[in-house]
Amino acid sequence: MSLTFRRGLTTMASLKKASKVVCIGRNYADHIAELNSAKPKQPFFFLKPPSSIILPGEGPVIRPRGVDMHYEVELALILGKRVRDHDASDLKGALDAIESYALSIDMTARNVQNEAKKKGLPWDIAKGFDTFLPMSKLIEKSKIQDPHNIELYLKVNDEVRQNASTNLMLFQIPRILSDTSKVMTLEAGDIVLTGTPKGVGPVVPGDVMRAGIRVDGKEIEEARIEIE
């Protein structure tokens, strides 16, 4: 672990003290197609409550009664500084604002979300149940030189369901930080989920989800999530 990392503000436990978790929706074209959603002209986003976070070893994910629960594997950014009104063309500034990465699973009550969409109601219930945000260990920034060129995967019971490169993001990180921070000031410690590629689907009690990140084909140990 590098000095830089150890000097950082964020520790695993402090993830749950994030002042907010901001999540980008529909950021991979192939995932938009599979949900029959409209392609957004600009990033849109929603919040998950920090109370939904579970850290490694804190599983399982609890399925609320009557809920069709879907996984969405996503790269998470942990910010190291306050960000406000970020310039969408500033890649270096965006990367500088990131303190570390993590892998995350944006668990979603799909039937609740679909009903909310139909009725024009908020998504916060569908996205915000306790245990609906499993996260990996923190990933030192130096291990992900280019966050727009890593591979995310998620398996259910050892069957690959999601597997895609982050180079498929519609809106890359500088644009994400720009659009979000023009609405709400992002604080040090805040968590930003960058969207999920295709392959989302249901899990039921007893299923085991395994997710990870590969960089240049090599697994990052800290990124592993294994959860029932």
Added chain:
Amino acid sequence: MSLTFRRGLTTMASLKKASKVVCIGRNYADHIAELNSAKPKQPFFFLKPPSSIILPGEGPVIRPRGVDMHYEVELALILGKRVRDHDASDLKGALDAIESYALSIDMTARNVQNEAKKKGLPWDIAKGFDTFLPMSKLIEKSKIQDPHNIELYLKVNDEVRQNASTNLMLFQIPRILSDTSKVMTLEAGDIVLTGTPKGVGPVVPGDVMRAGIRVDGKEIEEARIEIE
């Protein structure tokens, strides 16, 4: 100020460190009618980011470009303990979980929200801009013996726009804490907005909003909000 209050966890500054702000929608029948909304069979709710909070003296509210900005005056609960799976019939337990009250204005980008509703998108942008949650000073719990029987008001440029008793809430506080805490664990310090009565409307730069609470016809000093 009583000993009880001074021993409390929450101070004004700590409001911004709330792990979440949970807001009930459509909780007054007359407000539902004015927005042509459907009456919910159960409370629904959404989150505002703590970054949207402004404390007394920190105004003005900033109107984002192109935004039709509406006020919604609401009674806010500040929780003093963790609440999970609260029993909807337990009034005493609900009141015990409250550490103090505040008055709040749930500022809303109405045109952004209307478009989100139409498209089935999240409300978080419409509700979450910086400065979109003006709050009053903390109100000692003893000053509000019955939170279901106080009067909320909001004036714009000295014209009364909202003025109603909290006895018009469709879902009272025990039910609110029950439904929300069955989805997401509420933490000590969390803020719960209980919905707005009729009379919501637009404000533009230069307008002055004044809001307050009356108990038995008497103004509570700490509850006053005055903001541009």
